[in-house]
Amino acid sequence: MPFLYPVYIARSDGVLSTIQGKARRKEDNGPTAEQLQKTRAEKGVYSWYQELQINDSKNLDWRRKLGGMLAKEMHTRAKDNGSKPGPGSESTINPEEYVLAAFPENYRLFEHRRAANLENTNTRGPNDRRDVYLYGHPQGRKKRFRSPADFLPHLIWLSADESGDPQNCGCKLCTPDEMIKAADEMAALQRKLFDRAAEGEEKRKPIQQTISNPAANHQATNQSRPPTKVATPKSLPHNSLPAPTPHVKSQTSTAISAKLSPVTPQVPVPAPPVTPRNEEQRRDSQPHTFIYRDGELVWYITAERHLALGAIISRSLFEDSSRQDKAAYVIQPISYPFNHPTGLITTQEQDIKPWLAYSTPSPQIPEVGDGESTYDQVPWETISRRYPDQALLRAGSICAARMVDASYTLFQPLTSVVPGVTEIEFNGIYLGGEMVWTGEAVRLQTRDDCKDIMIVSKIIEKVGSSPNVSADVEFVGDIYTPATKAHNPNRPLPPNTYLPHRVREDLRYRNRFHIARLNMVMYWQFTQGQQRISISKIKGRWYESKLILPSTNPEALQRGIEDGSVPDVGDQFNARGPAQSGSIGEKKLERRLAYSRSLPSGLQFGIQFSIPQQTGSVPIDLSGRGSHGESNIGDFVDIDQLEQGHFARNFIN
16 A cells, blocks of 8 residues: 555544434434344345444545545645645645545444345345445434545535634535525525616716715705715725625625625624633633643642642542532642652642742752753753752752743644645644633733733644744734723623633622722723734733632732722733743643653653542652652742742743
8 A cells, every 4th residue: 555644634523422302312423223233124134334443444445535635625725825835745736645544533434234145245135235424413313424525525614614613514414405505596696686786887877976075064964965985995904803704605696795795894893702622621711610721830839838840730620518619630740850759639729829920949050050951951860969859859840840831832733734734723732831722811922011911712833844843833812901991880891702701700800899999990901803923922821810819919819809909910920931032932742741851751641530538638659669759949939928929030041
């Protein structure tokens, strides 16, 4: 078999089960249990379905056809759009060199077989048949694809449509024939109306039109007004959003509508909220769940009340004694490579602090330095013979934290990687020590003393010369700036409906005190729509003041409650190191690689763990070989001052 280029589909709408009927009955999205059994049908013929696994020849045949057709289609689109060829792409491609690596998630291929002789199903009789169907469409098992050509339009929609709106899909299941026929009939009617309008226009004499003078109109209110021509701009402001394109299957009807519709200036409006694409993202978008995420770098208070640096290995929700959801986390200290201290399971979320809440002190080991050497460049084996273990643990955690802060990892690609693609869209990114989803707020550093936030609509990687290098990574989204205005009890508060749920909830909390004490309303003012900003201008995640201030700056919170000015906690946080130096950081293909040897070998994120019965923290050995020592930097940082809300100076690389 010749070498084949795999084509990956990052997005899927496939489901394994659906809810059907008035009884809201759950139904498997595939052949029924009875259909999977070999039952004798009419004319003595046996009938049954069987799943075709990925190594089956028919499964491969479908995927080769789909991979080739999709690669050809995407390559053609890239050329038509004037995109530059991607790395390694050619001016023409051979579709036979491409294969779909796998069907989109939850799509399964089944073969319906009919055979009169069960003992020898390789020979076919007059009534024998073998038909292949692809199941997984969200409308249920009765909506199945009968051939690769049937599925191709749906596959193109999954690969290329940025909105994810099923109405934009042109497959037969998403857009039945009667809808296409209705669209064509509407297009024909519009053509007819346009032709009539054009004929009537030719019969009319041209009328000289001028722009009316508002002042003259005001003086001559009782006089007849001259014909008026409304000026229409040839181009919209750079920050205006394009007019939304209706979903019409006929290109002709779209063109006619454009000719008949008047052009009006567009007023910038915020983009609608991003719909979470998976359960984890949905959970992180809701208040009262988790603050921290798997893979994030955090500060935490150990059982001995020392300050330490560690990685969130896993998390889980459980019900406390009052039957309220509460978060539990597994944290592994980061360290130098030859000693990995004991981790812990904690149910005390207030003992965890965001990475950018504080700054790291000096490692106080000359060979480690203050940024002169990266973690992997430090001669750990040599210096481990010169310094006590406790000093190495401190220096190792500080150096490792700076290494993680200078990295980024993109995850969950939303754009299929095929020839000609120069930009790849992702659903999330590990940005330094933090994890950010699309649809969330980030803090910007576009100017000095910037307090703006962006609501991220897209995360886009500009493809570099190799998979290990990005030309740049950009966030696309709406920009908001903090603002206040006088409170009017007879008017509703600014809705901010386009803001994420967590941002709205925190704003509601802070306004409780702002209105009561100052009779003023705080809100986020929309300033620019769908701007593209490099990650070199992103400070980091946005956090809720209500959740973070009690543990990082309780004095500021108490003062804010008393005087009505609860601060935005993000204003007190640092910016990630690369954002201060104007670089994008170092790309890591996997989040685990960002920590290098500062975590035990083989340790992965998202492990399963049991919630401790007692409140607080319990130790857990994640090194696999036992460990000793405790990683803390309490000797360098005054924990009492930190708990009183005294923030360290900005991070210095």
